[in-house]
Amino acid sequence: MKRPVIEFRDFGFRYAAQAEATLSHIDLTIREGEKVLICGPSGCGKSTLVHCINGLIPGSYEGEITGELTINGQPYQELDVFRLSKTVGTVLQDSDGQFVGLSVGEDIAFALENDRMPLERMYVRVRETAARVGMESFLDHAPHELSGGQKQRVSLAGVMVDDVKILLFDEPLANLDPAAGKSAIELIDEIHRETGDTVVIVEHRLEDVLHRDVDRIVLMAEGRIVADMTPDELLSSSLLKENGIREPLYVTALKYAGVFITPEMRPGRIERLQLTEEDKAQVRAWYQSVPAAVPAAPGEAFLKAEKINFSYSNGKQALYDIDFSIQKGEMMSIVGKNGAGKSTFSKIICGFERPQSGRITLAGRDLSGDSIKERADHIGYVMQNPNQMISKTMIAEEVGLGLALSGKHTPEEISDCVNNTLKICGLYPFRNWPISALSFGQKKRVTVASILAMNPEIVILDEPTAGQDFRHYTDIMEFLSALNEKGITIILITHDMHLMLEYCRRAVVFSEGRRIADDTCEAILTNDAIVQRASLKKTSLSQLAQLCGIPQETEFVRRFIRWDREVRGK
Amino acid sequence: MTNLFNYIQRSSPIHRLTGAAKFACLLLWSLAAMTTFDTRILLPMPIVACILFFLSRIRFREVKVLFWFTFVFMVLNNALIYVFAPEHGVELYGARHVIWSGIGRFTLTQEQLFYHLNVILKYLATIPMVILFISTTQPSEFASSLNRIGVSYKIAYSVSLALRYIPDIQREYRDISTAQQARGLEMADKKQSLVKRLKNAAAMLFPLIISSMDRIELIANAMELRGFGKGKKRTWYSARPFQTADYVCVALCAGLLLLSVGMSVLRHSRYFNPFS
Known part of the structure; x- marks a missing residue:
């Protein structure tokens, strides 16, 4: 048997700011050259476990450690984040935020710069490493010229350049479209085979990781390890379902x-x-x-966009002749890879951007003369990151902000409306809480509530479930579909295929600024040509x-x- | 899209100079402009600056926000000088040619006007150079040049990161502010009182600050995980060796500073006095 490289013995960790331990009684051995998937629902402690392996704990996050942890045979007390960075390479979840350099080459070189490597050797090493992840022809590219998948490759090269023995991937699929996610898993597998390095992947999207083999799956829940077995064994059990995966x-x-x-x-x-x-x-x-599904009868268009063309001020055309329509009370998706024009299109619907040509009508009325605020009375927009929308500290205040600003309502009217909205959104018990005490999913609800309070007929949500585990995903989506049943028309912008299949009857597919399909979700996902063009994935x-x-x-x-x-x- | 503070990629002789050389030139040039009030030295400087600006192929509209910002500052500075010392020029040049006797202490003299002209020339000599430096130097090259002149690399890097995230934060601010406008939050609504408008501005900044904090934590972790801060020194992928052109530019700017200081020392005065 190969020698262990990561060994947790009855290990526990409690953050200094928290009363309860985030990790407890962890016993885990990972051997040289193994490929292990660590999965578990949000808050199960998997990110904390990653921080323990790469040394951010105890280096950057203070807390109390119990038990033993050895990495490469050395106890954690003798190691620090710098020494560990020579053996453990971490690819973080957000490939945008971890891009330190201003070009691909510079980013890959970052670790070498810190090691004071002379420039001639550095150039050679950067080129070699870039070639291993297929990015050697992009060395001078700036981060914003790369796709999400390419950025992740650069991040991977940036840690491989140090000749590490353990590669740690923290939710590598979180920000990628389905096709890019698939190729990321393939790349990780290739590197694992080539180098024989130990690979640890932390991810809750199990099915997508299992696109390629892993040796073992470690399932975590509430700070403990609940299963440590082969994929075949785990999938034969009912443990996943019980633990919200x-x-x-x-x-x-x-x-x-x-x-x-x-x-x-x-x-x-x-x-x-x-x-x-x-x-x-x-x-x-x-x-x-199972009884056959009945196709819905086509109804009359409620919101309609005709021949929309849009270019940015730098002259780059982002949308070409987009036709789009949605019926009253429908819930539909707009899908496509990053940069396909989905977000731009939704900004045009909301009036944040003005198209060069084309027409948008709502119930037959032309919207082109309306201001952002006037459109917002009919069409609400919920941004992907709730932290970008929340500007008040208390929940009730935040939800009532739009009403208070309009100046048309008495304080009593506002508080009635806020309370009603909070009840619909399941937030009423928290109405006097500070927003900072809420979880990410609850914050998302607050932002939806703050839009609903203004009583729009249509709500557009940008990636409503990004980064959420299965339980939170189900919570958010069931909530949205309940709103939909109350008659609110919902447009979801997403690259989550499960979401689109499960909750929408119809989807519109964007690719390179054009609308390439408008059909039922199942029909789209079983059409090979569209799946490939739009970087989607068959189920x-x-x-x-x-x-x-x-x-x-x-x-x-x-x-x-x-x-x-x-x-x-x- | 106009960015306030941004590197603009072009191919020009100015872009090709190494960051360290440009930084040294900027320091020497600004010192030269700062130390002297000699109009004979100050007058050609804005002209040279404009020529260099033209050579850099940066267009005026790309940097106009920054330009107007500093321009307003210059006007304000001059106004304040006048308000506090309307006859400062008279004291300096030891002569008094009255153009208009004015109201109370606020007179208008040739000496005062000449003094203001010199102040304006100082601004016009430096503003284009600062803008030129910012828009033709990559933030990371800027950091490596700061480091080369002795600034600790940690500080140098944080300056470069700040410069680099400005466009991102501007973009984020735009997104946040449109989303807030959709909820009825207006910043530029003239009908509202100043207090209300400031409150609204705070409501837009709050989410921006929160998301920037997240961004900072992430980048700090990412950098630490790749060994940033472990040694006293580091090397720079973007550093380039000095070329002849770099040496020539630095030498010219050093010459200019020498001239400016030399004239002051030899003539025992920083001022060129046409009135005596």
Whole structure:
């Protein structure tokens, strides 16, 4: 057996500012050359565990450590963040924020600069490392010229340049579109094979990581390790569901069909899944038993955009002839990769930007003469990061801000409206709390509430669930779909395929400033050409349908979604 | 999109000079302009600055915000000089040619006007050079040049990071302010009282500060994880060796400073006096 490189022995950690320990009784051994996935819901302590491995704890975050931790045979007391950075390379979640240099080359060189490497050797080393992640022809590019996936490659090169032995990835998929996420997982796998380095991936999007093999999965919950086993074993258990991690969709589908999953079936990756004829028949029977979905009758357009063209002041055209419409009471998605024009388009709808040509109408009325504020009376916009919207310290104040500013309401009216909105959003019990005491998901609700208080007919949400685990994702989305049932029209801008499939009937796909599809979500995700052009990803359900001999992939996906939401809704 | 404070990528002889040389030139040039009131030295400086500006291929509209900002400052400075010492020029030049007897102590003399002319020339000599330096030097090269003249690299790097994040923060501010406008928060609404407008501005800054703090924590961690701050010194990927042009520029600017100081010392006066 290979020698252990990371060893936790009855390890615990409590942040100085907190009363309870974030990590307790951690026993974990990771051996040289292993590839391990650490997963768990938000707040389970997985990020804290990463900080312990790379030395930010106890270096940058103060707290109390119990038990033992050795890295490469050395106890943590003898190590600091600098010494550790020679063995452990960390790729952080936000590839934008960790881009230190002003060009790709400079960013990769950062660790070498700090080591005072002479320039001639530095240039050679930077070029070699860039080549290993396929970025050697981008050395002079500035960060804003790169895609999310490319930035992540640069971050990876930036730690590999130090010849580290352990690579640590903190939620590598969080900011990537589906196709970029897939290639990130492939790249990590390639590097792992090539170098034989130890790889630790922390991520709650299990199915996406399992696109390539991992040796083990460590499942965490509430600061403890609840499982440490192979993917095949873990997926055969019910531990994921119990701990708020979404199982791969094909596994869920098999379970719904009543197939009993064992490690021998190799459920860890769909490519290797072994199903008997009996199992397949069972899936087919389940598919037949779920009633067919009824397609919605097309209604009249409520918000309509016609032939929208838009260029930025630097002359770069961002949108070409966009046609778009949504019916009253609909909930739909706008999808596509970063930079495809989704956000720009939603800013145009809200009047934040003015198109060069084209027309937007709401219930038949032309909106071009309306100011930002006048449009906001009908169309509310919720930004991705709630911290960018919150400007008051107390919840009730924040939610009532728009009403108070309009100057048209008495204080009683405002407080009635705020209370009603808070009740709808499930925030009423917290109405007198300071916002700083809320979790990210609750803050998101506050921002939605502050928009709802102004009584818009349409709400646009930019990536409403970015970075959220399955439980928070379900919370936010069920909340939005309840609002939708109350008659509010909702537009979601997202690159989360699950979200779009589950909660929207229809989606519009953007690619390079053009609208390339407007169809039902299932139809979009089973259309190879569109999936590829827009960097989307087929779901594993399509593969399962093929495997079980069900030719109607789209219908299979549709029936699964309906069944799944019914089961989860209970 | 106009940025207040930004490196503008171009290909020009000014851009090709190394950051350290440009920084040294800027310091020498500004010192020269600061130490003297000799109009014969001050007069050609704005002209040279404008020529250099033209050579850099930076367009005026790209830096106009910064220019007007400093311009307003210059006007304010002159106004204050006049308000506090309307006859400062008379004292300096030891003569009094009255143009208009004015109101009370506020008279208008040729000497005072000449003094103001010199102050304005000092501004006009330095403003274009500062703008030129900022817009033709990459922040990281700027940091490496600060470090080269002896500033600790940690301070140098934080200056460069600050410069570098200004465009990002401006973009974020725009996003925040449009989203707040949609909720009815207006900053430029003339109908509101000043107090109300300041309050509104605070409501926009609050989210900006919170998200900037997050950004700072992240970048600090990212830098520490890659060994920033472990040694007393570091090397710079962006550092470039001095070329002939760099030496020539620095020498010329040093010459200018020498001339400016030399004239003052030889003539026992920093002022050129056309009135005596």
